[in-house]
Amino acid sequence: MDPLQLVGSELSPYTGKVRAYLRYKGIQFDPVQSSHEIHEKILKPNVGWKVVPVIITPDGKYVQDSTEIIHYLEKLHPLPSIYPQTPCQRIVSMLLELYADEWLVLPIMHYRWSFKENLPLINQEFGSTVFPKETAAVQRERAKMAMAYFSSMLPVLGINKDSISEIERGYLELLDNLSKHFEVYPFLLGFKPCIADFAMHGMLYAHLYRDPYPGYIMKQRAPLVCAWIEKMNQFTKDRLMYTHSIRDGKIILDQLNRNQQDFLPDDQIPQTLFPILETIFQNQAPEILDNCNILRIYLKDHPDAKRLPRILGTHRFKIGQTISTRGSMTYPIWMLQSISDYYYSLPGKMRLTVDKFLDKFEGAKEFVGVDLDTCRVQRINNFVCPEQIRKQSKL
Incomplete structure (x- = not known):
C-alpha cells in the first residue's frame, strides 16, 4: 500500500507540526510540496480552499488542519500517545497547543515580514x-x-506600530523561559513530547529558526531552544534519549528507566512553564473570550448561518501593556471548546485537582471552564460552522 501523502511546505509552521509528529510516530509518508498546480487541481476541489497542510490517505481521504490531522492519526496510531492521561498535564498540553497555534502567529508573522533580511x-x-x-x-x-x-x-x-514592541518583548521572554525549561527537561512535560511540543516546534521552526533575521536572534539568545527544535524536526532514531556504555570492548546501549521516557510522574507541571501559562491567561485568554462574545452576537443576528466567516470584524485586544486592534477570529473558539469539553468531562475529584492547579493563575479557571453553550462550533468539510447544523442534520 502506498504511504499517506503530506501536502505542505517548509515555509509552513503547521506543516512542521504535522511532519514532526509523523516522524515521531514512525508513520511512513510521502512529503509533497504544495505547488500552484496541486493547489488548483487537488486541494481546492477536494478540501474547499487552498491551504496546507493536508494529508491524503492511501484510500483517498483528505484531512485538513494540523490539529484535525493529528487527532485523526492518533486514533490509528495511539502508541506512544502524545496526550497525557492525567488531567492537569492534559489541560496544560492543550493550552500550550492553543498558545502555539494561535498566539505565536504574532511573532512568527512579524519577524518574517517586517525585516528585509x-x-x-x-x-x-x-x-x-x-x-x-x-x-x-x-x-x-x-x-x-x-x-x-x-x-x-x-x-x-494585530501586528502594527502599537503592538510591535510588545510582540518582540514577549517573544524574547518566551525564548528565555524555554531556555530555562530545556536546561532541566528535554520536552515540555518531561521525557517525551506531547501535542504542545509538536505545535510549538512547528511555529518556532518554520519562521523563527529558519528565517535569517529571527534565526540569528534565536541562535544567539537561545541555543538550547535551537537544539530542541533540531531534535523535534528529526526524530529519526528509535529512541528519543539514549546513552551508551562500554562492555567487553563493545559499545552497548543503556536501557532507560520509565521515568526517563515518559511524561513527568504524578501529574506534575514544571514550574518553568508557569511564565508561559501566565501569558496565556493574561493576554490570549481575554482575547479569545471576547471572540466568544462577538460570535454569540453574530449567531443571534444570523440564526440560519451554516458556515462562519474566519474573521468577524475587528476588536480590541491586550498584548503586554499595550491595547491594539486585530481581527476577531472564530477558529480559536473551536480549540478552546476542546479544552473546556475535556475539563467538564472530568469526574468531580479530578476536576477539583485541575481547579486547584488553575487557582495559581488569575483568570485561568474562568477561561478553561468557560460556558460555550451559546457559541459552540464544529468543523464541517474543513470549515468552522455553528454546531447546531450537525444537530439539525441528524433529524
Missing part, C-alpha cells in the same frame, strides 16, 4: 515551491504575489 530566502522558497517548473526569474516574479498576500495579513493579526 528575510526577503531573498522567502522569495526564492515561495517561487521554487509554488512554481517549481518555471525558470528562476519567473519564480521570483510570481512569488511576489504570494508574498504580498501574506504580508498584507499583518494588520488583521
